[in-house]
Amino acid sequence: ETGVTQTPRHxxxxxxxxxxxxxxxxxxxxxxxxxxxxxxxxxxLMFVYSLEERVENxxxxxxxxxECPNSSHLFLHLHTLQPExxxxxxxxxxxxxxxxxxxxxxxxxxxxxx
Amino acid sequence: xxxxxxxxxxxxxxxxxxxxxxxxYSYSGSPELFxxxxxxxxxxxxxxxxxxxxxxxxxxxxxNKGETSFHLKKPFAQEEDSAMYYCAPLNTGTASKLTFGTGxxxxxxx
Numbered sequence: 566e567t568g569v570t571q572t573p574r575h576x577x578x579x580x581x582x583x584x585x586x587x588x589x590x591x592x593x594x595x596x597x598x599x600x601x602x603x604x605x606x607x608x609x610l611m612f613v614y615s616l617e618e619r620v621e622n623x624x625x626x627x628x629x630x631x632e633c634p635n636s637s638h639l640f641l642h643l644h645t646l647q648p649e650x651x652x653x654x655x656x657x658x659x660x661x662x663x664x665x666x667x668x669x670x671x672x673x674x675x676x677x678x679x
Numbered sequence: 680x681x682x683x684x685x686x687x688x689x690x691x692x693x694x695x696x697x698x699x700x701x702x703x704y705s706y707s708g709s710p711e712l713f714x715x716x717x718x719x720x721x722x723x724x725x726x727x728x729x730x731x732x733x734x735x736x737x738x739x740x741x742x743n744k745g746e747t748s749f750h751l752k753k754p755f756a757q758e759e760d761s762a763m764y765y766c767a768p769l770n771t772g773t774a775s776k777l778t779f780g781t782g783x784x785x786x787x788x789x
Contacts, residue, residue, distance in 0.1 A: 569722075598776070608765070608779035621776060655723065667713075668777060670723040 571656050571671035579679050586674045588639040588656030596662035597639040602653040615662035646678045683766050685780040692756050700751040700783050702766030711769040712749040718762040756787045
């Protein structure tokens with residue numbers, strides 16, 4: 566498989582559950598990103614990883630916990646979420662974090678928090 | 680920080696009509712701006728970047744520093760142009776990151 570792959574595509578969880586979103590890229594990129602896309606709001610950058618090191622954390626609540634074990638994989642661990650966290654979570658990658666702005670996106674994980 | 684405004688949530692045009700998707704930005708320094716597009720049931724993808732000055736799928740975008748605008752234009756709209764379009768400035772710093780506008784849905788009708 567090529568490109569950026571996200572799993573699961575859909576996730577429904579209760580407020581007390583713990584779940585994880587997974588992102589995998591097969592492009593040989595060194596930077597990976599998590600974005601949140603809510604209805605009627607712009608895409609919000611959550612986290613940026615460069616060479617497995619977190620270089621950006623945009624004031625995201627601690628109930629979202631990212632993990633980047635290697636440059637090809639990115640996780641978003643979720644626990645004690647709120648209904649307002651329901652959104653489409655997009656993963657993206659780029660050649661470098663200081664690159665020319667071309668991001669390659671996954672199809673997203675649609676999260677519903679009950 | 681750079682900010683971008685896309686004033687129109689929805690733009691509906693007839694096939695063959697000209698298209699202009701507006702984007703205004705606030706920026707300190709030299710801006711780098713991009714247009715991303717999301718077609719139905721497809722992932723978000725880069726359409727064009729201002730530094731390349733290229734035309735992609737008939738679309739062009741000129742950076743107007745005086746008006747702080749980066750409008751996306753196409754002289755003759757096609758049905759397959761129907762999509763969500765996002766204007767995005769590139770923030771440089773510790774990590775380059777794109778900040779997306781709220782997006783404009785372009786609807787091309789017969």
